[in-house]
Every structure is written in C-alpha cells, then in structure tokens.
Amino acid sequence: MRVLMFAYACDPYRGSESAAGWGLSRAVASFADAVVLHGPDHRDNMRRWSAHHPEDPVQYVTVDEPSWCGVANRSRIGRFLSYVAWMRRAGRVAVNLHRERPFDAVHHATYATYWLPSPVRALEAPSVWGPVGGAVSTPLRLWSALGWRGLPTEILDLVAVRVASWLPATRRTWRAADVRLLLNPETRRRLSSPSRETTEILNHVLFLEHETLPRAPRRGELLYLSPLEFRKGPRLALLALARAPGNLRLRIVGDGPERARLEALSRRLGLAEQVTFEGWVELDALPRLYAQAEAVVFTGLREEGGASLAEAMGCGAPVVVLAHGGAATVASCTTDPSRVRLVEPGSLNQTIDRLAGAMSGWPDDAVFAQGGHLDRASALRRLESAFEAAIGRAGAQGRRDGARGGLRDRSASSRSTRVARRPAGASGDETEN
Structure with a gap:
C-alpha cells in the first residue's frame, strides 16, 4: 500500500x-x-x-x-x-x-x-x-x-x-x-x-512514541504539565489543590500568558510552599518527571486530544483527567483503569471538589504494574x-x-470521453517556493 x-x-x-x-x-x-x-x-x-x-x-x-x-x-x-x-x-x-x-x-x-x-x-x-x-x-x-x-x-x-x-x-x-x-x-x-x-x-x-522509566517511590507530589493558558484550565488545578486533603504538592511545568496570575493565585490560596512553577523543560526530561509524580493532573477545558496526557499514560503515570472532550476519549483507552481517575465536570464549585478528591488517596506504587497503560496496539x-x-x-x-x-454509454455514445482536470501550479519538486 x-x-x-x-x-x-x-x-x-x-x-x-x-x-x-x-x-x-x-x-x-x-x-x-x-x-x-x-x-x-x-x-x-x-x-x-x-x-x-x-x-x-x-x-x-x-x-x-x-x-x-x-x-x-x-x-x-x-x-x-x-x-x-x-x-x-x-x-x-x-x-x-x-x-x-x-x-x-x-x-x-x-x-x-x-x-x-x-x-x-x-x-x-x-x-x-x-x-x-x-x-x-x-x-x-x-x-x-x-x-x-x-x-x-x-x-x-x-x-x-x-x-x-x-x-x-x-x-x-x-x-x-x-x-x-x-x-x-x-x-x-x-x-x-x-x-x-x-x-x-x-x-x-x-x-505517540514513549520512553518508560521505572516508577520512583511516591512523594506526595502531583505534576501539572501544560501551556499556561485559560483554555487549559490551570486555575482549576490550583483551586482543587487548596481543597485537597493531606499535604500534597503540585509541580507546574509549562509557561504562558497566565503564569503571573497563577503565581499570584497560589499565594492568595496559601499554596506558596506547595506549588512550584518550573517553566518548560526539555522533552527528554519528561519520562523522569512522569515516573516521579504520584499522579499527573489534566484540566483542559477545550482539549481535542491531549498529547501530554497520552505521554503520561504511555510512561505509566496515574492520571487525574477532567472528563471532557478529547481528554476523556484518550483516558478511556487505558489498559489499567486503576491508574485513571475521570472527573465529570459540573458547576465550578462541584468540579473543584471532584478534582480535589481525585488528587488524593492514590495507592502505593507497588499496586501498579510497571510500564505504560495506553492501548497503542489497538x-x-x-x-x-x-x-x-x-x-x-x-x-x-x-x-x-x-x-x-x-448504461449511459450504451444510450449516448457521444459522451464517452472523460476530460481530466489539470491542477494549477504543480511542479513535482520536493519543495514548493
């Protein structure tokens, strides 16, 4: 073919x-x-x-x-x-x-x-x-x-x-x-x-192609990896962390126009000691981050798919996913449902509460099978x-x-010839300038 x-x-x-x-x-x-x-x-x-x-x-x-x-x-x-x-x-x-x-x-x-x-x-x-x-x-x-x-x-x-x-x-x-x-x-x-x-x-x-590393010992640290834009819902992650039980920490990897406002929000919520903003990292550093995270949080409001979500699942990380759009579709392709928590969107207050509950209470890593849980073969x-x-x-x-x-040819033979349409501007070169 x-x-x-x-x-x-x-x-x-x-x-x-x-x-x-x-x-x-x-x-x-x-x-x-x-x-x-x-x-x-x-x-x-x-x-x-x-x-x-x-x-x-x-x-x-x-x-x-x-x-x-x-x-x-x-x-x-x-x-x-x-x-x-x-x-x-x-x-x-x-x-x-x-x-x-x-x-x-x-x-x-x-x-x-x-x-x-x-x-x-x-x-x-x-x-x-x-x-x-x-x-x-x-x-x-x-x-x-x-x-x-x-x-x-x-x-x-x-x-x-x-x-x-x-x-x-x-x-x-x-x-x-x-x-x-x-x-x-x-x-x-x-x-x-x-x-x-x-x-x-x-x-x-x-x-997507993935590199999988062995899971590191759990450290109570969640990972949020995304451009810091309103459509990705980063405010939801911070608001949910403020309500989550325990002393969870959130590592935010990414940058964008909302970063300064998110940093200010984390201070107002009293999360300055629990949240770190790291900016972007090199792609080859991501498998290590996924392996170290207790879970990776995805709160996209207009997610068509979610490359970072697929990468996290492919690397074996547990994920918390707002069950909307393409992110819900991707999360449903897991081979290990115990590593996926889908959060149904409701009102703003309901959604924050549901995310907060999903962020905490993950089992020890020994419960999880090593390796990715995205069904790429299917x-x-x-x-x-x-x-x-x-x-x-x-x-x-x-x-x-x-x-x-x-049938048409037998009834009207005068219309037997097809004329091919000539496309304009085709050169056959490997690049067109």
Whole structure:
C-alpha cells in the first residue's frame, strides 16, 4: 500500500501536534509505503533525522509556505491563514507526486478540523480524513473558569468555527472523504447526518512514541504539565489543590500568558510552599518527571486530544483527567483503569471538589504494574483497518460509477470521453517556493 500524508506538523524532536504527526507517520509506515508532506518549520529537524537514520524508508517532503507567511505567523489569525495557504500548495505538490507514481490512499493527518476543507480532495484516490477535531468547547457551567480574558475568545471561536463549517468547500470535504477519523465524539456531533456514517473515534495522540522509566517511590507530589493558558484550565488545578486533603504538592511545568496570575493565585490560596512553577523543560526530561509524580493532573477545558496526557499514560503515570472532550476519549483507552481517575465536570464549585478528591488517596506504587497503560496496539490495528476500508469503499463506489457509466454509454455514445482536470501550479519538486 502506498500512502500520501498531509502532516503540516510532524517532527521527531518536538511535542504536542508535531509529536502526534510524527507518531501517525510512523504508525502508517508500519503497514504502508508512506510519503509525508510537512510544513517548513520542521525542515531542519527532518534533515537531522534523515542524516541519523539513512535507512528510514519514509519519504518526508517539505512544502514551503508563501513568502508573506513569515510576517503573518506573528499573530494567531496570521498563522491560520498561513496554514490555509500551505494546504493549497501541498495539494498541488500532491497532485504532481500522484501523477508521477499513483498512491493507493491519501491521508490528511494533522491540523484536520471539521470546519475547514482538506487537500485530500485534490487527488482522485481513496481518502482518510483525520483524525479531525475542532469541535470541543468549554462546558457552559465552567465558563466562569475562563475569566474575563478567556471568555471573549471562547465566544468568538464558537461563532467563527460554526460559520466556517458552512463553507461549500468544507461540506464537500465532509462528503468526499471515504473514511472520517475523529478525535472525539464532540466532532461527530457537528458533522451532518450522512457524514457520520463512515466515522470512527481514533485520537491521534494514541500514536505517540514513549520512553518508560521505572516508577520512583511516591512523594506526595502531583505534576501539572501544560501551556499556561485559560483554555487549559490551570486555575482549576490550583483551586482543587487548596481543597485537597493531606499535604500534597503540585509541580507546574509549562509557561504562558497566565503564569503571573497563577503565581499570584497560589499565594492568595496559601499554596506558596506547595506549588512550584518550573517553566518548560526539555522533552527528554519528561519520562523522569512522569515516573516521579504520584499522579499527573489534566484540566483542559477545550482539549481535542491531549498529547501530554497520552505521554503520561504511555510512561505509566496515574492520571487525574477532567472528563471532557478529547481528554476523556484518550483516558478511556487505558489498559489499567486503576491508574485513571475521570472527573465529570459540573458547576465550578462541584468540579473543584471532584478534582480535589481525585488528587488524593492514590495507592502505593507497588499496586501498579510497571510500564505504560495506553492501548497503542489497538489504535494501530484500527488505523490500518481504516485505510483498508477507504480503499474498499472507493473501489466499490468506482464499480458502481462504472456500471452507471456503462448504461449511459450504451444510450449516448457521444459522451464517452472523460476530460481530466489539470491542477494549477504543480511542479513535482520536493519543495514548493
């Protein structure tokens, strides 16, 4: 099987979406001959990887953004426009590659959102769209946790994605995909009824690669690892710690615009001696942090998946998870439910109390089996099955179209020639400038 992947974010040396894209590319490469189109931010790291792994059969192809993107990428809206422009360019590169040597399937792997069209439509090949996200929003009863800075952004995002989801090109992507992989149930609910038929929930963070270290003796220290942004719900973690029984400590790894306000909140709550803010650490330090933590806390309010959650589970750490969005989906993929505590969101006060209770009372580490507890093997089998299903459905559709075409040909032979559409701007090079 020969597969072309659109993975704007794909990097062996970075985390978050880039790590998910990398994991997906390695997963697809386990059962297919993969060619991966990625964004220019990862060019140097991909060259570094290729230099150290010359035997790697996967072909990673850099597709450049337009020159104006360097300035545009300084703002959130600019980064969005750059990605849209990149998808158009990647689509043209894909058409050229497909013309030179056809692919059996095409896959939009990273930054696939239900409210944007996909370049998979550019190729006449069986398509796997996703894992697709973009539908998770903060529970209404927890809007107060966003604060006055976060609430306007929440409302603006809700309106913008709903409007974009009605674009004709977006709706054509919904209909055209042979298989639709979704990050979470929230995304399935946003699709039209016919488009829900060939969908499967399969979160892309399940394919992250992990290093597992032996569990260190428990020390009563919780770990919170996340960008310090309102949508990640860091205030919930501090408010819950203040109500948790015992003398728990919280180690906060990450940085962001909310850090100063969170430090002030920890002092007001009397937690200055229990909470440490460490900023970001190197990726290779994370397995050690996961091994040392009594549990890792995840309070994301708009989590499509949760790369850090998957990493923690893959490294064997117990986790406390706000059961909302993609985080609930990922946490449900555990092979050891005793190491997962799902906290159902309620009112702000109820949610804080539930988190506080879940943070404490973990058993001794001897109770836990050593090793990760994320079911990656099952995810790999389901991913391969999705590609097989896409090829099968496209083949069946082609046979039906051919049968209908044969009937038309017998009744109107003057319409027997198909004219192929010529894509604009396809060069066949490995990069497009």
